[in-house]
Amino acid sequence: MSVQRFTFRTLLALGSLSLFACQSAPQTPMSFAPGGFLNPRAIYQGQSSGPVASADWYAQLSPELQQYYAEARGKTGTALFETLHQIVSRNNRIDDYGPAKGYIYAVAENGPYGPNGETGLIPSYSTNIFVAGSGGDGNRYRERGDANHDGQSGDFINCEHTWPQSFFNKQPQQRADMHHLMATFTYPNNRRGHLPFGTAAEGQVAYQTSSGSKLILRDRPLSYSTAPQFLPATADSEEFEAQNVDGVFEPNDNFKGNIARATLYFYLRWHRTNIRSGDYDARDYWIQRVPMFQTWSQLDAPDAREQRRNDLIFQKQGNRNPFIDIPNLASLIGVETLQGIEAQIAGVR
């Protein structure tokens, strides 16, 4: 049993979340990135038993972030979740979808990331390769050969919606919220479709990139041996989803935290809207997987590229992803809190 879980349950029994303030802060000294933003990696160093949620999280933030999150100061649990929901829902300048994904390609994820400082993208799900390019047209970012070794050559960049579009009927605000949009090659994007995120422990690997992102088929409806015939390279995501593949998609290890924080953000921002259409399954997609997202977010802490992306989206869209800014935020809110909110809204246990 984790320290966080024990603490949360104990506090539930006491009926007081405010006692979280009595928790001691991590003993590791804080350090700050050059831009003044918190460097979350510093907090995780030297802790053999894993990160511990600190109720003193606010004091660890840079002055800029303290200003942004001022109303959430001293809060944990449901109160923290609700206050952060209000903060991130404010001052939104969500663009149309076309310009929004163009900004992801051209600005938010574009930087001097090439081996010799060339500018371009590190594609989601294929994060061991670099794609040179500029501008907002994904067709201009071309894979060299089959650089990510997934069987498809000359792929190009399109836009992954971390929370699948079919779950929110492509409503324009949710569709263009850049915090959950990711530049990715079309092939891994289509293989993911609208499947839950998970791990290879849940079935058999049917597809993978050389960075380690995987499509894992579960027990129906396709036999594993015939699966490749049902996953044509030319299939778009809707055709692929029509195959009714039952599986999960595992992001590669150094992208697991990014996916977790984007998913947690999307839930925080949009949980009260219709994001549960189509094949959405509250238990399988979200409730049972909140502990996994918490773990992923801890194991793959935000790096400078993800923090820069958050800053650039903030400049354009007007709101931030607090799961990138506040270390171990999922634990501060509490896994059981996040699960309970969805169980209530979706009417499941």
Ligand SMILES: [Ca+2]
């Ligand atoms: Ca490829």
Ligand SMILES: [Ca+2]
């Ligand atoms: Ca990462």
